[in-house]
Amino acid sequence: MRFAPGEVSGSATSFVVSRALVVLLAFTFAAAVATAAQTYTVLHTFSGSGDGGFPSTGLTPGPAGSFYGTTHRSPAGLGTVFKLKPAGSSWILYTLYRFKGGSDGDGPLGRVSMAPDGTLYGTTYAGGAGYGVCSAGCGTIFHLTPGFSVPLTALALWNETVLYRFQGDGDGGGPIGDLLRDMQGNLYGTGYYPGAVFEWMSDGGDLAVLSSPGDHNALGGVISDSAGNLYGVTPLGGMFGMGSVYELSPSGVGYTMRTLYSFTGQLDGYTPEGGLIMDSSGNIYGTTAYASGGYNGTVFELSPVAGGVWNFQTLYDLPAPGTGVPAGPVDKLAMDATGNLYGTTYYGGSAGVGTVFELVQSNGTWSYVLLHDFTGGADGGFPASNILFDASGNLYGTASGDASGYGVVFEITPPRR
Secondary structure, three states: OOOOOOOOOOOOHHHHHHHHHHHHOOOEOOOEEEEOOEEEEEEEEOOOOOOOOOOOOOOEEOHHHOEEEEEOOEOOEOOEEEEEEEEOOEEEEEEEEEOOOHHHOEOOOOOOEEOOOOOEEEEEOEOOOOHHHHOOOOOEEEEEEOOOOOOOOOEOOOEEEEEEEOOOOOOOEEEOOOOEEOOOOOEEEEEEEOOEEEEEOOOOOOEEEEEOOHHHOOEEEEEEOOOOOEEEEEOOOOOOOOOEEEEEEEEOOEEEEEEEEEOOOOOOOEOOOOOOEEOOOOOEEEEEOEOHHHOOOEEEEEEEEHHHEEEEEEEEEOOOOOOOOOOOOOOOOEEOOOOOEEEEEOOOOOOOOOEEEEEEEEOOEEEEEEEEEOOOOOOOEOOOOOOEEOOOOOEEEEEOEOOOOOOEEEEEEOOOO
């Protein structure tokens, strides 16, 4: 297994389940809201019809400033894959694929991964097979390739090939989070039922379970270092049942799993759900969805020390919500070139429907900046998204709800320092 240099990739039980239930429940829109010297703009409002609804993860960068993404489901369908393309001063959304349910797949809960040839890989949370175990099906791994004609309308369907249908018998049913692709085209991911880290092998189409956390579940996908070690989180695992960060190291023909950190549910927070990122020095960053004292989750760092030891540090306790229950990030962080961190909280903010935040690092301390406080109106709400940057430093993401109920894609132009 070989990964490109620097390649990292990948979204309490009641919260994990409630998130899935929430996302089960005018094409180009331009409304700008100014907040504390940054500008928030809605690029697209989902209608719940042909374009889908409830985007429940972030975006994938594409060529010429475009983005690819997924919606989980809507009254008119079972989820979509879309492309959002700039067109002058506006944006056009193309629906690339609509999931049909059954053996085809149903409801993606992770970003799509783009291969060097421009084709897309991803997972669906349900559909496929294994209905007795997972109720609505245990999900799929899929591959999308462009159609033969140049798209002339907003409906530009691609061709889908289902690469694997999960059975839910320990193979990682209910995949949630991003897929990680190595240089040979093998795919790595995490499944919720009953909890597994899996590898889909491109040379034969077989799937291998690398580790089975079992009832501890597995979310958020995995990332890798240059040695081929994999890292991820479990929301319920660890010594105290409050979640863990784990490492999978290649060992012979398999992998050896060890726990790098067990959350206690105290000052360190609990229920890490959103996956991890890694900087160029090998430090790992992640979040917890909850924290003691009413905080809206935490942001943490794990730093490697000599002898295989890792040092854990809570970098920041995210502010408690102005209303509603505290529940913080459910997708991974992003880091800019200067080491600042960006993320979203699913709840939180003055209206209790989510925020976009930045943590600015200076001389070893971190300062919190609120980039957007969602209202649940036209600007959206309940973001289950990471943050993506463009070359100009603008930020992009999705929110799974809005005034019409189907979610938005947004852009934030941050203050220039």
